[in-house]
């Protein structure tokens with residue numbers, strides 16, 4: 271039996287999208303490859319509400335995180351973290367010898383514009399990283415309002431991890447002043463894992479040009495220059511995934527429509543939150559709860575691992591709490607193509623297994 275995934279990535283992929291992976295191979299130095307990338311760039315610009323340059327990386331999303339913090343920090347990076355993926359930026363900076371500091375709000379609380387302003391005002395930093403949707407804690411940070419603060423600091427680049435939200439929530443890259451917005455294919459975009467995608471502002475490109483050494487495979491400029499020249503890549507890209515992405519973006523933009531897609535994710539989040547509040551408590555503070563994954567505190571103290579084992583027998587999978595929250599919480603994600611009736615059926619199974627009333 272196929273298991274319906276309610277985990278925060280990888281997600282189930284529609285059969286017609288999977289079929290595109292079987293497109294006959296093409297040469298990556300052909301006009302066909304350039305045309306494919308150009309189409310992807312134009313559609314990604316629509317999805318991200320931006321005119322910035324779009325790049326792909328044949329890596330998971332973390333590849334572009336490492337690429338950008340390394341190639342864009344000249345002075346010092348201020349990492350704002352509300353969980354494990356926020357902390358990952360800091361870890362990457364340290365491992366690459368990039369000067370960085372990490373700032374954490376209280377557990378369950380989002381980053382605030384005031385907090386960012388406070389950190390930036392002494393002028394020590396030239397990069398800020400924020401996780402839009404922290405998958406480990408179920409928090410959604412106010413990337414737009416934080417962007418307003420950053421507009422007063424034109425020398426600071428704004429790097430946003432939208433791995434678990436792009437395609438599931440509206441992210442207005444240009445209006446919010448985001449210099450790098452990055453994502454992976456295996457979450458809200460509804461594709462298999464294996465590609466990372468990002469928008470890169472001209473300001474970020476100018477910064478990268480002046481910084482070195484930048485390495486080879488994860489050199490932002492090596493990738494940007496090649497894409498700008500003829501929509502190709504310095505190394506062989508994952509063309510099968512590009513065919514699937516090109517096709518899936520049409521479905522997102524034209525068949526479902528962006529607003530419908532964002533509304534559907536928000537509606538499903540509303541259902542999980544109401545259910546979570548009725549039977550348990552939510553981890554994330556009100557007003558900053560994720561629209562793609564909900565972290566529910568395991569206040570009844572039942573075994574989450576056992577719950578998942580039983581759910582798997584019934585054709586579903588959810589996620590345990592992440593890191594310190596393992597067994598203390600559980601996470602229900604509903605990314606990409608998950609529908610309301612599927613979610614309601616999952617919640618009924620949990621009620622049955624745990625005898626919730």
Ligand SMILES: *Cc1c(COP(=O)(O)O)cnc(C)c1O
Pocket residue numbers: 278279330331332333355401403404405431432433434454
């Ligand atoms: C999944 C995830 C990542 C890591 O993405 P990979 O594609 O696995 O490298 C980073 N940030 C967030 C918020 C995520 O959810």
